[in-house]
Amino acid sequence: MTEIVFYVLAISAVLSAILCITQKNPVPSALWLVSTMFALAGIYVLLHAQFIAAMQVLVYAGAVMVLFLFVIMLLNLGRDGGSDIKKGPVALVATFLGAALVAALVAVRGTSVAGLADRLNPGVVAGSPLGVVAGGDVQSAASFTNAIGAVAAPMFQTYLVPFEITSVLLLAAAVGAVVLAKRKL
């Protein structure tokens, strides 16, 4: 059952990603990217990483892509059609990167979804999507209490320094954007 759900989500993710990069008009393109993110969030749920799934939808689909859409709408792009995808060296680099991704996929073939979930999250019964959605009664909800803790503990204890450095990087990017946008500070 997990496998069926996984393949439905995986195929929709790949299809939406292909449609995202082949659309001429930026608005449908952005929407197909949102659809990809949704499918990925579904796969995270299959891996018993509900918190990551919620964050995927909340941050990427709900905030980042809305801002993308906002900019596309504000500049009113795509009304006149035409694409500005560059040919030449860019295509070469893209082909190389795509080949690398395919190679990575070939390298990890034979890993089952249930097995991966088990390795990532050994406490939970692998291969039962029902165990994830079940939360139907109080006990089962309580047994999944560490949905957030499982992410928070490594982030704020084991990997605290890298996490803080990343946030400084983001802060620098935000400050840089403000400096670039404002002529006079």
Place this chain on the structure above:
Amino acid sequence: MTPDMKGFLILTVLKMVVVFTIVLVGVALLTLMERKVSAWMQNRRGPNRVGWAGLLQPAADGVKNIVKEETFPAEANQLLFILAPAISFIPALLLSGVIPWGAPINVNFDWNLPLIGHASFHGPMSLAVADLPIGFLFILAISSIGVYGIALAGWSSNSKYSLLGGLRSSAQMVSYEVAMGLSLIPVLLLAGNATFSEIIRAQQQGLWFVASLTLSFFVFMVAGFAETNRLPFDLPEAESELIAGYHTEYSAMKFSLFMIAEYANMITVSAMMATLFFGGWDIPGRWDENGSALAGLVTALVMFTKSFFFIFLFMWVRWSFPRFRYDQLMALGWKFMIPLALAYIVVICVAMWALGAAGIVHPKIQGLVLLGLNLVGIYIVFFLLDRGRLLSGSYRRQAAAGARG
């Protein structure tokens, strides 16, 4: 499939049908209630022709909207134009599935059903369709999808008023989502969990979070008004500037899908306010925990009453306050709500650390200490820092005018 799984699925489908029906019927009645409340506040009668006291008005509206002609603006993006109402409608209805509408009921059955086979279920059944481990994060995530409906409706209509409405809504929703998320972090700190049932349990052990986290509740409520696009924050459809904003070009049932989404979102936000800050289905006194069907029914009624109060508050505010100007809305969000929520997180963290260091572990006493802290916070925020901008503004101006005249 095991019998347990079958029993679980049967109950879940049953809960889905019940919640879906109640929400949709509730939405229909809320449109009537909105008109009745507005009429009452403006000293009119409101709809009173169709059915007894106008009770069949929603049905009449529905029939009218279904048989009305669907118009498509020229040069509109047909596919997205049709998709947009659905995108705002579906997330709005999804959200009602994770809210616990009553105390868990003990269910015991062991049936041999035709076609389905042997199905059984033993133990307490939550009155939420799915009591997710990520709780309110699911609501924040899915409700942030609703903005696509509005933004796309604005873009695909190919009309400048719609486009401006869509732009406004995407900016507004993203801004207030931040404040809303930040206002829920103190709840997470105090309850130690994002699951609704655990948050309710934390409130049963201590005080309701409206007492221990009053300022969070204030920020959440204001952000809730902004997220549902209700007055005083209904800038995306400001009729004095944008005709009807993002749904200017919509007619018939597609228009009413936007309305249904708005009212369904109101139900969800009201239920969230009741659950996160007013104890959810909790009745103080702890007799509601025995798992009987009666306790489930009574707690569901209590939950309904609490949510209903907030729905009424939404309508009350709508017909009492004027609309914000767009820059005021953004300034309120970024310069007041977000700093307030951030400062409040720091205050609550320090207070919890101090309570732990002082050895105060009893949840009720902790709640009372936090309540005291909140009273100080309310005084500081609304009377010292406010300086005539938010609450006391109109009052002082009136007094000054009185002194002059």
